[in-house]
Amino acid sequence: MINQITKSHQANLETEFQSSPPKSYWFQQLDLAEIARQYSTPLYITNRAQILSNLQAFKNILGENKYIYFPVKVNPCLATFKILAEQGCGADCASSREIQLARLAGIPTSQLSYYSPAPDLSLAVTLLQDGGNVIIDSISKVTALEAQLGNIPFSGKLFLRVNPPLYNSYGAKADYQKHTSHGSLTSQFGLPTEEVLPFLNATKLPFSGLHVHVGTQMDNVEVFQESLDVLHELCDTIHALTHHIITDLNLGGGLGIPTQEEDQFPSITELGDALKSKFRPEFTYKMEPGNALFGNATALLTRVVTRKSTRGKGWAIVDVGSDQLLKVTLAGFAQEIFRADGTVLPKSGLDSVAGPLCFAGDVLLPETDLRGVKEGDLLLLPNNGAYCRSIGNHFNGYSEPATLIVDDSQEIGLAYTSEDPYWEPTIQSFQPYYREESDLFPKTFSDQQVENIRSVYLNKQCGKDTYSFHDFTRVAKGHYEMSIEVDSPVAFISLPTVIRIISDAAVAVTIDNLGLAEKNISVWGSRSTVSLNSILRSKRRHRLSLYLTPMMNSSNSKKQRAYRLTGN
Numbered sequence: 277m278i279n280q281i282t283k284s285h286q287a288n289l290e291t292e293f294q295s296s297p298p299k300s301y302w303f304q305q306l307d308l309a310e311i312a313r314q315y316s317t318p319l320y321i322t323n324r325a326q327i328l329s330n331l332q333a334f335k336n337i338l339g340e341n342k343y344i345y346f347p348v349k350v351n352p353c354l355a356t357f358k359i360l361a362e363q364g365c366g367a368d369c370a371s372s373r374e375i376q377l378a379r380l381a382g383i384p385t386s387q388l389s390y391y392s393p394a395p396d397l398s399l400a401v402t403l404l405q406d407g408g409n410v411i412i413d414s415i416s417k418v419t420a421l422e423a424q425l426g427n428i429p430f431s432g433k434l435f436l437r438v439n440p441p442l443y444n445s446y447g448a449k450a451d452y453q454k455h456t457s458h459g460s461l462t463s464q465f466g467l468p469t470e471e472v473l474p475f476l477n478a479t480k481l482p483f484s485g486l487h488v489h490v491g492t493q494m495d496n497v498e499v500f501q502e503s504l505d506v507l508h509e510l511c512d513t514i515h516a517l518t519h520h521i522i523t524d525l526n527l528g529g530g531l532g533i534p535t536q537e538e539d540q541f542p543s544i545t546e547l548g549d550a551l552k553s554k555f556r557p558e559f560t561y562k563m564e565p566g567n568a569l570f571g572n573a574t575a576l577l578t579r580v581v582t583r584k585s586t587r588g589k590g591w592a593i594v595d596v597g598s599d600q601l602l603k604v605t606l607a608g609f610a611q612e613i614f615r616a617d618g619t620v621l622p623k624s625g626l627d628s629v630a631g632p633l634c635f636a637g638d639v640l641l642p643e644t645d646l647r648g649v650k651e652g653d654l655l656l657l658p659n660n661g662a663y664c665r666s667i668g669n670h671f672n673g674y675s676e677p678a679t680l681i682v683d684d685s686q687e688i689g690l691a692y693t694s695e696d697p698y699w700e701p702t703i704q705s706f707q708p709y710y711r712e713e714s715d716l717f718p719k720t721f722s723d724q725q726v727e728n729i730r731s732v733y734l735n736k737q738c739g740k741d742t743y744s745f746h747d748f749t750r751v752a753k754g755h756y757e758m759s760i761e762v763d764s765p766v767a768f769i770s771l772p773t774v775i776r777i778i779s780d781a782a783v784a785v786t787i788d789n790l791g792l793a794e795k796n797i798s799v800w801g802s803r804s805t806v807s808l809n810s811i812l813r814s815k816r817r818h819r820l821s822l823y824l825t826p827m828m829n830s831s832n833s834k835k836q837r838a839y840r841l842t843g844n
C-alpha cells in the first residue's frame with residue numbers, strides 16, 4: 277500500500293525538470309492515478325500529518341491542546357475528530373447532533389462548548405450540570421436558563437459571547453466576506469459590549485468566561501489583537517463593577533488560509549506572536565480554529581467526465597461541484613485546481629471548469645485554459661478541509677464522497693466510504709444525548725446483567741405472535757402494498773414481529789418480482805430500512821408498503837461493509 281500511492285522517485289525527478297510550481301504541497305507527493313484507481317472519484321484526501329502540524333502551531337500559542345476547541349461545523353468527520361480527541365482537544369458544538377459526534381470522537385463533557393444563536397435550553401442545562409461549557413449571548417436566553425437551572429449548583433462554565441466594536445476587520449476585500457464577517461457590528465452574534473455590564477449585573481448565574489469570534493478567513497492579526505484588548509478591558513470593568521469572576525477567554529476562530537498563490541494570510545505562528553505578548557497570567561485562553569486547523573489538510577480529487585466546447589468556450593465538467601463546494605460556487609471562495617502532475621491550471625483564459633450539477637452557477641474555475649485537459653483526467657482541488665462536507669447537499673441526487681486519510685509516511689486508510697443513498701450515514705444510529713460520562717466508556721456485561729435488562733416479552737413471548745397478510749397488491753414493478761393483522765398477547769406489535777413480517781413480505785415480493793409463482797429458490801437480502809409512523813396496535817389492520825431496491829454494486833461496497841462492522 278505504502279508504495280502504491282506515493283509517486284516513484286523517478287517520477288518526482290521528472291517533474292522537477294518541468295516547469296515545477298513555485299510552492300510545494302503535500303498532495304503533490306501522491307500518486308493520484310493509483311488513488312483514483314483504488315478508491316474512485318470524487319474523493320476527499322485528508323492529511324493527518326498536516327492536521328497535527330497545524331494543531332501543534334496552535335498549541336504553541338495556547339500551551340495545551342485542551343484549550344483548542346475544534347468547531348464541529350467545519351468538517352463533521354468522525355475520523356478527523358478522533359485524531360484531535362486523541363490529542364486532548366475540545367469541541368465547539370452548535371447542536372445536539374454535533375455534541376453527539378464530538379462525544380463519539382471521545383471528547384469529555386468538560387471540553388465540550390455549546391453555542392447557538394438559537395440555543396436548545398434543555399441541552400444547555402444538561403451540559404452545565406454535566407460540567408460542559410455553554411456560551412450565551414442574549415438576555416432572554418439567560419433569563420430562561422436561570423429559570424430552568426433554579427438554585428441547583430452546576431459544575432459547568434457559562435461564557436458570554438460579546439460583539440465588540442472593532443476598528444480592524446478584513447485587510448483585503450473579497451466577495452465571500454458577506455457570509456463570513458461574524459463579528460461585524462450588526463451581525464446576529466454576541467451581546468454588544470456596551471450591554472455587558474447591565475447584562476451581568478442582572479443575572480444571578482455566575483459567568484466565568486467571555487467569548488468572541490471575529491469572523492472567518494480573517495487576513496490580518498490586528499483584528500485578533502484588538503479583540504483581545506477589548507476582552508481584557510471588559511474583564512477589568514467586570515471585575516470592578518460586578519460579582520462575576522472571569523477566568524477563561526475564548527478567542528473563537530477566524531484565521532484564514534491562502535487558497536490561491538497571490539493570497540496573503542498570516543501564519544498560525546504569526547498570529548501567536550501577535551497575541552502571546554498580550555496574554556495575561558490570570559486568564560486561560562482558548563481558541564476555536566476551523567479553517568486554519570483543517571482547511572489545508574484536505575484536498576478533493578475529481579475527474580473530468582465531459583470535455584466540450586460551446587461556441588468556442590471550452591468546458592471541463594468534473595464529478596464534484598456545488599454538492600460539496602458551495603463555498604466556491606455560491607459564497608465566492610477562490611479555488612485553485614491542480615492537474616494530476618502537480619501543476620496548477622491557469623487562472624485566465626476562455627475556458628471554464630464546472631461541476632456536474634444542473635445549475636448554471638456550478639462553476640469551480642470560471643477562467644482558465646484547458647489545453648491538454650482530456651476526458652478522464654484527474655484534477656485536484658486543494659484547501660477543502662473546511663466548510664465543504666458540512667454544507668454538502670444532495671442536489672441532483674449527488675452524495676457525499678468517501679474520505680481517504682494519508683499521513684507523512686503515506687500510510688492510508690479509508691475513513692469514510694461514499695455515502696450510500698439507501699443507507700443513511702452512521703450518524704442515524706447515534707445514541708441520544710448521553711447523560712453520564714461513564715456511558716462513554718466501554719463496559720463488558722455479564723450474562724446475568726444482560727438477562728436483567730432484557731425484555732421478557734421480546735425475548736420469549738413474542739414468538740407466540742401470529743400475523744396474516746390481506747389485499748396483497750403489486751402496484752408497480754418493485755412496489756407492493758398490503759395490509760397486515762397481528763394477533764398478539766400484548767396490545768401492540770413488537771419490533772421483532774415487525775421485522776419478521778417485513779422479512780416474510782420481502783421474500784414474497786422478491787419471488788414475485790423475479791416472475792416466479794412459487795418459492796423454489798432461496799432469497800437473500802442485504803439490507804432493509806423499516807419506518808414506522810407510530811406504535812401499531814395488534815388485532816387491527818395496518819397498511820404495509822414495500823419497495824424493492826436493486827443491490828448497489830459500488831466499487832467499494834466490500835469496504836463499506838467492512839467499515840460498518842468495525843467502524844460503528
Ligand SMILES: *Cc1c(COP(=O)(O)O)cnc(C)c1O
Nearest residue numbers: 489492493529530564565566567
Ligand atoms: C465558525 C466558527 C469558528 C471557526 O471559524 P474559522 O474561521 O473556521 O476558524 C469558531 N468559533 C465560532 C463560534 C464559529 O462560529
